[in-house]
Amino acid sequence: METKVARMSDFSRNLDYNYDVLVIGSGPAGEGAAMAAVKNGLRVAVVEDRSVVGGNCAHKGTIPSKALRNAVKQITRFNANPLFRTVGDTRWLKFPQVLKSAVKVIPKQVELHTEFYARNRVKLYIGEAEFADAHTLELKLPDGGVETVCAENIIIATGSRPYRPDDVNFKNRRIYDSDTILDMQHTPRNLIIYGAGVIGCEYASIFAGMGIKVDLINSRERLLSFLDDEISDALSYHLRENGVMVRHREEYLAVEADKHSVTLQLQSGKRIRADALLWCNGRTGNTEKLGLDNIDLKADHRGQLKVNESYQTSVENIYAVGDVIGWPSLASASYDQGRSAAAAILRQPCRYVADAPTGIYTLPEISSIGRTESQLTAAKVPYEVGRAFFKNTARAQISGEDVGMLKLLFHIDSWEILGIHCFGAQASEIIHIGQAIMSQRGEANDIHYFVNTTFNYPTMAEAYRVAALDGINRVNRLK
Numbered sequence: 001m002e003t004k005v006a007r008m009s010d011f012s013r014n015l016d017y018n019y020d021v022l023v024i025g026s027g028p029a030g031e032g033a034a035m036a037a038v039k040n041g042l043r044v045a046v047v048e049d050r051s052v053v054g055g056n057c058a059h060k061g062t063i064p065s066k067a068l069r070n071a072v073k074q075i076t077r078f079n080a081n082p083l084f085r086t087v088g089d090t091r092w093l094k095f096p097q098v099l100k101s102a103v104k105v106i107p108k109q110v111e112l113h114t115e116f117y118a119r120n121r122v123k124l125y126i127g128e129a130e131f132a133d134a135h136t137l138e139l140k141l142p143d144g145g146v147e148t149v150c151a152e153n154i155i156i157a158t159g160s161r162p163y164r165p166d167d168v169n170f171k172n173r174r175i176y177d178s179d180t181i182l183d184m185q186h187t188p189r190n191l192i193i194y195g196a197g198v199i200g201c202e203y204a205s206i207f208a209g210m211g212i213k214v215d216l217i218n219s220r221e222r223l224l225s226f227l228d229d230e231i232s233d234a235l236s237y238h239l240r241e242n243g244v245m246v247r248h249r250e251e252y253l254a255v256e257a258d259k260h261s262v263t264l265q266l267q268s269g270k271r272i273r274a275d276a277l278l279w280c281n282g283r284t285g286n287t288e289k290l291g292l293d294n295i296d297l298k299a300d301h302r303g304q305l306k307v308n309e310s311y312q313t314s315v316e317n318i319y320a321v322g323d324v325i326g327w328p329s330l331a332s333a334s335y336d337q338g339r340s341a342a343a344a345i346l347r348q349p350c351r352y353v354a355d356a357p358t359g360i361y362t363l364p365e366i367s368s369i370g371r372t373e374s375q376l377t378a379a380k381v382p383y384e385v386g387r388a389f390f391k392n393t394a395r396a397q398i399s400g401e402d403v404g405m406l407k408l409l410f411h412i413d414s415w416e417i418l419g420i421h422c423f424g425a426q427a428s429e430i431i432h433i434g435q436a437i438m439s440q441r442g443e444a445n446d447i448h449y450f451v452n453t454t455f456n457y458p459t460m461a462e463a464y465r466v467a468a469l470d471g472i473n474r475v476n477r478l479k
Contacts (some may be wrong), residue, residue: 433464
């Protein structure tokens with residue numbers, strides 16, 4: 001969706017301010033905003049409360065967790081491959097060992113993103129930002145000093161952190177959230193994960209891949225109910241296949257912990273005991289220290305800010321992007337939201353990011369874009385399904401990653417692609433081929449594209465041709 005604001009030439013610089021744009025936060029959303037603004041000739045500065053750039057994405061979220069997943073995936077493939085049994089027995093590494101290998105990527109990310117700011121001459125302030133008024137920030141510096149900076153426009157990109165209920169003692173060394181789990185220095189034999197959202201499911205598959213017994217507590221009817229039902233069912237099956245005990249429709253009553261274990265009491269009367277508890281039940285926007293009351297800006301009960309389609313808050317010159325505004329809370333979408341906010345400030349066309357593909361890094365991973373079968377059925381859209389099972393593709397057989405499938409949903413009259421859902425190895429990469437075709441207008445968005453296009457062989461991309469033929473054959477049998 002695009003909101004046309006005005007022409008770029010309508011932007012007028014007010015030299016009474018230090019900067020045209022001041023960005024709070026250097027994660028994906030903040031970086032996207034800063035780079036887009038500075039490349040259009042604006043005076044830009046960024047405030048970061050860590051000693052280095054990258055935000056939660058680089059230090060506690062996306063990057064380290066996906067690096068950890070990759071390390072566990074390598075271990076799992078080694079243990080499952082008969083070829084390697086000739087050189088040794090099954091190997092199970094301790095969690096700190098795996099983590100130490102995974103986090104080596106963090107300084108590389110910091111160096112890369114620091115260079116972006118330096119090369120583009122974006123001023124970087126290290127400190128905590130608090131609004132004095134709608135154009136002025138007071139920065140609490142690490143040495144205890146305070147610096148004041150002014151900007152014509154301010155973009156809030158402070159991200160989010162794990163939600164922590166008051167009645168759970170996170171000071172106990174057996175209780176973790178999705179940030180502190182990356183500091184765990186022991187290897188639990190069994191683990192409770194409370195919350196079966198994206199983060200909870202990802203960590204469930206990671207720890208199960210290390211041979212740790214996992215209880216995954218889900219408060220809803222099914223896992224990740226926003227997914228296509230078939231994909232959600234596949235995830236449930238493979239988590240259970242890997243030893244995860246999934247418990248649906250459960251709510252916690254109390255959490256008790258000592259030096260040796262954690263006991264989770266559920267409202268259903270069940271009591272579950274484990275060596276550690278990972279709390280993954282929601283996130284909170286990082287807004288409580290910004291002094292929003294000083295500018296009459298209100299956050300909701302989860303610390304999130306409301307914005308319009310130009311990412312503008314209720315205060316005219318203040319914008320908000322990334323996890324601090326809630327859904328979709330994806331690093332990929334955050335980059336684009338940041339760029340869109342910069343475009344709005346420049347009076348350029350602004351794209352409201354509503355079409356980001358879902359990428360879930362479980363083992364195997366999941367990705368989807370467009371509508372699900374349930375949504376199409378409810379809307380009474382005449383559609384058909386085409387599937388390609390990875391076990392039947394040469395590339396998956398060669399790589400040994402033959403679990404999963406690609407699923408195409410398309411209109412039986414116009415052949416328009418309505419949804420793409422992928423479960424299995426490289427799903428988050430595979431989805432972008434279909435995304436490119438879905439984004440085309442009119443007749444260009446046609447499932448026959450995948451039949452009339454020659455794919456390299458053997459590749460995972462070939463699954464599109466197989467799925468398209470499967471779906472087209474189903475329609476032809478109706479005619």
